[in-house]
Amino acid sequence: MKGAGTGADGKTAPSAGGTYCGPMTDGSAERLSGGNMGDVYRVGDAVRRPAGAWTPAVHRLLREVNRAGVAGVPMPLGQVEDGRELVSFIDGCVPAYPMPAWAWAETVLLSAARLLRRIHDATAGLDRAGPWRSPARQPAEVICHNDFATYNLVFQNGEVVGVIDWDFASPGPRMWDLAYLAYRIVPISEHDRSDTFTPDERRRRLTLLCAAYGTAIEPGELLPVLRERLVDLAEFSDRMAQELNKPELHQHAELYRSDAARLPTNWQADLAEEGPRGEGQDGAV
Numbered sequence: 001m002k003g004a005g006t007g008a009d010g011k012t013a014p015s016a017g018g019t020y021c022g023p024m025t026d027g028s029a030e031r032l033s034g035g036n037m038g039d040v041y042r043v044g045d046a047v048r049r050p051a052g053a054w055t056p057a058v059h060r061l062l063r064e065v066n067r068a069g070v071a072g073v074p075m076p077l078g079q080v081e082d083g084r085e086l087v088s089f090i091d092g093c094v095p096a097y098p099m100p101a102w103a104w105a106e107t108v109l110l111s112a113a114r115l116l117r118r119i120h121d122a123t124a125g126l127d128r129a130g131p132w133r134s135p136a137r138q139p140a141e142v143i144c145h146n147d148f149a150t151y152n153l154v155f156q157n158g159e160v161v162g163v164i165d166w167d168f169a170s171p172g173p174r175m176w177d178l179a180y181l182a183y184r185i186v187p188i189s190e191h192d193r194s195d196t197f198t199p200d201e202r203r204r205r206l207t208l209l210c211a212a213y214g215t216a217i218e219p220g221e222l223l224p225v226l227r228e229r230l231v232d233l234a235e236f237s238d239r240m241a242q243e244l245n246k247p248e249l250h251q252h253a254e255l256y257r258s259d260a261a262r263l264p265t266n267w268q269a270d271l272a273e274e275g276p277r278g279e280g281q282d283g284a285v
């Protein structure tokens, strides 16, 4: 559902286009929008999504993370049927671009980093066997979500309480996820400035994000990883533009490349100088 209302509480739907807040349902299938990748339907307390060769490994991961007691992660419901998976619906709001103002609150930054840390810690000792949709990366410290960004986070009462859209998970370094989260949630992207943060505020938010994640990872270490991540994402977006026959994804690739090229080598000197303002992308590709 999209439409009227203002809250991030899961009871009302904010007015920002595409932002989804799950109201009570009557159990009939309702198409969910917000992503780029395919047909997603809500059916009561479940979500039906396209599945693939990676789904068995992802379901094993989701079960393990749930078993470890991490709240806010969908639970697989049954087997893949007709190329579709069924996972549990996570109650709350999932924002979409252009991001609503509540997505930039400091509590959001902190709760997102803490959830990512809990998930990473829960995956550190898990089976790494695929097949995964994304390639594994070294050092494979944890199993990365690989699309841990505002548009895949579930919000309740102004905090991040869950994360959906696990298709691209694969073994990788903690920083691979943290760098991309920083890109989307600080944000570091030049192309979504609906937040209106100054360069100083952006530097502060990046420091806070790293501190809330809570390992020794420092902002200065994160930016070279982010550069690599964005170049990789640009290549992926170009591939997806071909495969899904969505030429607009080439434009996303260009945005990633220009963001990668503009990343500072000295983050304290010139992180996020004011750049052009525009609409952000709808999802990872």
Ligand SMILES: Nc1ncnc2c1ncn2[C@@H]1O[C@H](COP(=O)(O)OP(=O)(O)O)[C@@H](O)[C@H]1O
Binding pocket: 020, 032, 033, 034, 035, 036, 037, 038, 040, 047, 049, 074, 087, 088, 089, 090, 091, 094, 151, 152, 154, 164, 165, 166, 283
């Ligand atoms: N398990 C879930 N719980 C709550 N909402 C979900 C869930 N899965 C998907 N959604 C909703 O459906 C939208 C698209 O689903 P998503 O899995 O992100 O697909 P895509 O791959 O297209 O990005 C999301 O933006 C969100 O609003």
Ligand SMILES: [Mg+2]
Binding pocket: 034, 035, 036, 151, 152, 165, 283
């Ligand atoms: Mg998504």
